Amino acid sequence: MPITTTNKIWMDGEMVNWADAQIHVLTHGLHYGSGVFEGIRAYPTDSGPAVFRLKEHIDRLFLSAKILMMEIPFSPEELVEATKSVVKVNELDSCYLRPIAYLGYGEMGLNPLNCEVNVAIAAWPWGAYLGDDGIANGIRVKISSWQRHDPNSVPPAAKCTGMYVNSSLAKVEAVKSGYDEAIILSSSGVVSECTGENIFVYRNGKLITPPTSAGALEGITRSAIMEIASDLGVKVVEENLLRSDLYLSDEMFLTGTAAEVVPVASVDDRKVGQGRPGEITKAIQSVYFDAVRGRAPKYKAWLDHVI
Ligand code: PPE
Numbered sequence: 001m002p003i004t005t006t007n008k009i010w011m012d013g014e015m016v017n018w019a020d021a022q023i024h025v026l027t028h029g030l031h032y033g034s035g036v037f038e039g040i041r042a043y044p045t046d047s048g049p050a051v052f053r054l055k056e057h058i059d060r061l062f063l064s065a066k067i068l069m070m071e072i073p074f075s076p077e078e079l080v081e082a083t084k085s086v087v088k089v090n091e092l093d094s095c096y097l098r099p100i101a102y103l104g105y106g107e108m109g110l111n112p113l114n115c116e117v118n119v120a121i122a123a124w125p126w127g128a129y130l131g132d133d134g135i136a137n138g139i140r141v142k143i144s145s146w147q148r149h150d151p152n153s154v155p156p157a158a159k160c161t162g163m164y165v166n167s168s169l170a171k172v173e174a175v176k177s178g179y180d181e182a183i184i185l186s187s188s189g190v191v192s193e194c195t196g197e198n199i200f201v202y203r204n205g206k207l208i209t210p211p212t213s214a215g216a217l218e219g220i221t222r223s224a225i226m227e228i229a230s231d232l233g234v235k236v237v238e239e240n241l242l243r244s245d246l247y248l249s250d251e252m253f254l255t256g257t258a259a260e261v262v263p264v265a266s267v268d269d270r271k272v273g274q275g276r277p278g279e280i281t282k283a284i285q286s287v288y289f290d291a292v293r294g295r296a297p298k299y300k301a302w303l304d305h306v307i
Pocket of ligand 1: 038039040167193194195196197198216217218219220221222255256257258259
């Protein structure tokens, strides 16, 4: 998907023109994957654009940085304000936002402790990550031959740039094989997550999502969906899933900031339920889309208005 450019990018405290938001080729993060990032969405509401769960995303950025022993030279409050200012200055009604903190230029080698930490926040319009048809009718997924990295090699709780080589390998394999998305198993063989989404399965009257110990990111959409599902009276549990649990599920969907809530129509060519989005999935999806657009009073606290 070619990126749609906007006007300004926030870099280390200043608004910079999109085309001038450049870094040196010897930036540490480029060579060693030493960056942490977030993906956030802003949606149109009746009272102007609002950012979904902004504080939670910025807090997670700081938790990722803590794991990497990276000192972000701004406070969470400053980055919350900076993120909102990027939406405002670019006059965006809805957009995807990408805050990133990375080890900068000046030192090379694997001891990063003397590197400076740079921070940038970009915004651009981004449509349905897995396609409009995927959101409406469901996608085809495949179990990847690539495993999620073991928590003692790269901790999945740190949303760090280097970690995404694993996700890209799995995504490319799935797409080249004619599927929309990959499901990644942990090194112990249980279901972890997708390349950039958490997984939910509905089976035997309950909604199940893998625990973080299976290598799943503690997704912010995941936690919103768990709350929405409970409020709808659906039983929600965190439990390990085997690949056969996916084959036998009645319904299945993926969640993520970029992907939003996407039904799964088949796994490894086995239909999920009737091969169409199920009733529970559709109900949850509908409340989610209302919540992000400020149409669900119960979840107003998740929105941070920009103006
Ligand atoms: N798992 C992974 C590995 C992941 O990258 C994401 C977000 C999630 C789960 C869902 O987390 P949350 O967004 O908090 O619900 N993936 C981001 C990156 C996508 C990209 O292509 O870049 C995102 O959705 O913004």
